[in-house]
Amino acid sequence: MTQITTIERHILDQQRLFPEARGTFTQLMYDVGLFAKLIAREVRHAGLVDILGRAGSTNIQGEEQQKLDVYAHDTIVRMMEYTGRVCIMASEEIAGPIRVPEEYGCGDYVLLFDPLDGSSNIDYNVSTGTIFSVHRRVTSCETPGGLEDLLQPGYRQVAAGYVIYGSSTMLVYTAGQGVHGFTLDASLGEFLLSHPDIRIPDAPGYYSVNAGYARYWTEGVRRYVEWLTGRTPDSPAPAMPLRYTGSLVADFHRTLLAGGVFLYPADTRDAAHSHGKLRLCYECAPLAFIMAQAGGYASDGVNPILNLLPRELHQRAPFFVGNARLVREAERFIARYDADWAVAYRDQVVVVREPTEA
Ligand code: AHM
Ligand code: MG
Numbered sequence: 160m161t162q163i164t165t166i167e168r169h170i171l172d173q174q175r176l177f178p179e180a181r182g183t184f185t186q187l188m189y190d191v192g193l194f195a196k197l198i199a200r201e202v203r204h205a206g207l208v209d210i211l212g213r214a215g216s217t218n219i220q221g222e223e224q225q226k227l228d229v230y231a232h233d234t235i236v237r238m239m240e241y242t243g244r245v246c247i248m249a250s251e252e253i254a255g256p257i258r259v260p261e262e263y264g265c266g267d268y269v270l271l272f273d274p275l276d277g278s279s280n281i282d283y284n285v286s287t288g289t290i291f292s293v294h295r296r297v298t299s300c301e302t303p304g305g306l307e308d309l310l311q312p313g314y315r316q317v318a319a320g321y322v323i324y325g326s327s328t329m330l331v332y333t334a335g336q337g338v339h340g341f342t343l344d345a346s347l348g349e350f351l352l353s354h355p356d357i358r359i360p361d362a363p364g365y366y367s368v369n370a371g372y373a374r375y376w377t378e379g380v381r382r383y384v385e386w387l388t389g390r391t392p393d394s395p396a397p398a399m400p401l402r403y404t405g406s407l408v409a410d411f412h413r414t415l416l417a418g419g420v421f422l423y424p425a426d427t428r429d430a431a432h433s434h435g436k437l438r439l440c441y442e443c444a445p446l447a448f449i450m451a452q453a454g455g456y457a458s459d460g461v462n463p464i465l466n467l468l469p470r471e472l473h474q475r476a477p478f479f480v481g482n483a484r485l486v487r488e489a490e491r492f493i494a495r496y497d498a499d500w501a502v503a504y505r506d507q508v509v510v511v512r513e514p515t516e517a
Contacts (some may be wrong), residue, residue: 291408314448383492
């Protein structure tokens with residue numbers, strides 16, 4: 160018979176692998192499970208806003224309706240700031256760091272999150288998601304948490320995960336011991352282990368990119384996508400089918416489970432997209448950690464995403480993630496056809512090696 164494992168039990172079992180663990184991290188993951196349920200509940204009501212009231216208007220009780228991304232942001236901050244487990248936070252929704260009240264500021268951990276990614280898709284009933292990244296604090300507890308705690312390279316993450324609000328709600332996370340997925344049983348209000356130890360399949364399922372921007376791609380990216388679609392002699396056979404929802408968590412989740420590659424490259428549309436669109440701290444780094452733990456790889460086309468040292472909170476990064484073989488091929492195309500671009504790009508980013516690397 161299949162075992163039934165709740166997320167709480169799973170996290171506790173994982174904690175037992177580390178006898179020195181004090182349980183703070185376990186508590187923090189419980190917090191994540193709870194805010195995921197609160198946001199999921201609200202997202203489920205999204206289709207009813209025209210009947211029950213719209214964001215910015217007042218509902219029938221006379222209360223102001225909140226936009227869902229603002230609600231998700233506020234929920235996470237309200238849940239986390241008084242726990243004493245985090246010393247500082249940052250959210251894709253706001254410009255600066257989120258300080259925690261001084262009396263609770265001694266927490267060991269740092270939380271960065273994208274509260275509701277893909278929220279422009281809500282009107283069309285397409286999946287959305289929450290992405291989170293956890294680092295250990297590097298400053299001393301005598302001072303409040305600061306930017307130094309938030310701006311750490313991805314390889315130092317102690318945990319990362321996402322919640323996908325799709326046909327069911329799933330929470331997928333890693334704490335460096337593999338990737339595990341839980342599906343919310345809404346009637347029980349429990350996340351149950353449904354996808355233990357996820358590994359990206361070797362056989363690539365799909366490639367995923369917004370091909371509407373093809374005319375702005377660099378030569379290397381254009382040729383790489385042609386290679387993916389089977390239009391060059393040494394392409395993978397058979398040519399890979401395309402899927403793209405425009406909701407990063409959904410596109411990433413499919414890539415993780417079905418195999419393949421997702422890319423949001425740099426493009427020449429305008430200066431804002433010269434490093435692509437996605438944010439290093441809130442989107443690329445946590446998903447890169449998950450993909451690495453599942454046996455895949457993530458790159459900015461030149462460097463491993465996990466080796467980028469963020470210089471500012473909202474920094475963007477070109478993003479290639481999925482089967483290692485396919486992502487490395489993207490690096491090869493960029494090195495070969497976008498050499499000038501790569502030289503200029505290297506000057507704009509800071510790369511740090513893991514201490515264990517040669
Ligand atoms: P957001 O953070 O404003 O929601 O934007 C991020 C989203 C991602 O979910 C998705 O991968 C990307 O934007 C899609 O962008 P585009 O419409 O340019 O393809
Ligand atoms: Mg986002």
